[in-house]
Amino acid sequence: MLPFNKPYLSGEELEFIEDAINSGHLSGNGKYTKKCQNWFNTKYGFKHSLLTSSCTDALEMCAILLNIQPGDEVILPSYTFVSTANAFALRGAKLIFVDSRFDHPGVDERCIANAITEKTKAIVVVHYAGVACDMDYIMEVADKYEIPVVEDAAQAIDNFYISKSGERRALGSIGQLATFSFHETKNIISGEGGLLVINDSAYIDRAEIIWEKGTNRSSFFRGEINKYGWVDIGSSFLPSELTAAFLWGQLSNIRRIQQKRIGFYHTYLTELSEWANKLNIRIPFTPEYSIVNGHMFYLVCTSIEQRNALITHLKVNQIHAVFHYISLHKSDYYLKDNEDLSLPNCEKYSDCLVRLPLYYELDIQRIIDVVKKFKDE
Numbered sequence: 001m002l003p004f005n006k007p008y009l010s011g012e013e014l015e016f017i018e019d020a021i022n023s024g025h026l027s028g029n030g031k032y033t034k035k036c037q038n039w040f041n042t043k044y045g046f047k048h049s050l051l052t053s054s055c056t057d058a059l060e061m062c063a064i065l066l067n068i069q070p071g072d073e074v075i076l077p078s079y080t081f082v083s084t085a086n087a088f089a090l091r092g093a094k095l096i097f098v099d100s101r102f103d104h105p106g107v108d109e110r111c112i113a114n115a116i117t118e119k120t121k122a123i124v125v126v127h128y129a130g131v132a133c134d135m136d137y138i139m140e141v142a143d144k145y146e147i148p149v150v151e152d153a154a155q156a157i158d159n160f161y162i163s164k165s166g167e168r169r170a171l172g173s174i175g176q177l178a179t180f181s182f183h184e185t186k187n188i189i190s191g192e193g194g195l196l197v198i199n200d201s202a203y204i205d206r207a208e209i210i211w212e213k214g215t216n217r218s219s220f221f222r223g224e225i226n227k228y229g230w231v232d233i234g235s236s237f238l239p240s241e242l243t244a245a246f247l248w249g250q251l252s253n254i255r256r257i258q259q260k261r262i263g264f265y266h267t268y269l270t271e272l273s274e275w276a277n278k279l280n281i282r283i284p285f286t287p288e289y290s291i292v293n294g295h296m297f298y299l300v301c302t303s304i305e306q307r308n309a310l311i312t313h314l315k316v317n318q319i320h321a322v323f324h325y326i327s328l329h330k331s332d333y334y335l336k337d338n339e340d341l342s343l344p345n346c347e348k349y350s351d352c353l354v355r356l357p358l359y360y361e362l363d364i365q366r367i368i369d370v371v372k373k374f375k376d377e
């Protein structure tokens with residue numbers, strides 16, 4: 001069976017892990033953690049970065065940093081991974097789910113504007129498939145009401161938003177806070193791993209405290225204070241140096257990894273568009289303000305029956321393709337205390353979207369040949 005995902009190793013990971021072991025510093029916030037964090041800040045213009053054990057952890061840090069209290073409202077897309085919502089649910093927030101766009105699965109920016117109330121304490125956007133949300137529009141609405149924006153950029157490493165003036169800004173550098181994932185299914189991996197980006201300096205000091213179990217240990221290590229202690233809530237959000245060293249082995253090869261993935265994305269796009277068109281199947285749409293980072297290639301079928309038939313056709317031919325999110329507004333957890341909500345675009349993507357394998361060592365021609373043999377019954 002051709003797998004849906006295969007984690008790619010650059011070949012340098014072991015060398016850096018060995019170096020980390022020999023250095024004698026194995027816990028977090030050592031040499032490799034700092035190397036990775038500085039790399040992100042320099043390359044993408046992030047104000048401050050903190051490696052975390054996962055993107056889920058980084059999102060939980062956001063909810064703590066934004067002081068989300070029970071009853072506060074948080075606006076977020078329903079078509080996303082559970083961690084986007086769970087981080088805020090853990091603090092007792094009321095989740096206000098909004099719909100996806102008609103033309104792609106990312107959040108419909110206009111729905112965000114309509115969902116704002118006096119109780120809104122945060123807006124969380126997700127750059128689905130790495131495709132940028134319309135950040136100029138979102139930041140304008142959020143700034144008008146002084147609501148902080150979190151970019152869940154788990155899938156959006158090395159991608160950019162292009163504003164009307166033509167200015168290119170890295171995804172993750174625009175909201176007050178942003179999060180990335182290095183889970184083995186993402187472009188750049190460390191097994192499990194994540195990053196919290198803090199672009200508003202007002203949050204930096206507290207972020208370091210939350211990261212280090214609610215203590216001011218980071219500032220102690222910088223020699224700013226002569227003892228450290230418990231000053232706030234927090235948890236153990238930082239990864240070990242072994243994880244950071246692995247990540248460094250990936251970041252050092254990001255150009256090569258990205259080129260390969262972006263190349264596959266474009267191959268799928270050119271090779272499958274005529275076939276898709278004939279069956280009324282949609283290929284990915286990229287708005288003019290986004291570029292492509294080769295995270296994912298998906299198709300949107302005309303119905304759940306067609307989608308399931310396509311997945312079965314691929315499976316029979318030894319290719320593992322998968323659907324994606326069950327919209328969170330339809331989840332058992334949400335529905336137990338909320339009314340059934342209708343978000344038609346999310347529901348369509350839950351029913352009709354299928355993702356094709358996309359990874360560094362992909363036999364793409366085999367997949368394309370099999371996909372093209374699929375015809376509607």
Ligand SMILES: *Cc1c(COP(=O)(O)O)cnc(C)c1O
Pocket residue numbers: 053054055056057080081083084126152154155180181182183192193194
């Ligand atoms: C992968 C992903 C996450 C979770 O990342 P982890 O590092 O596994 O915690 C969160 N949000 C989105 C949109 C994701 O794709």
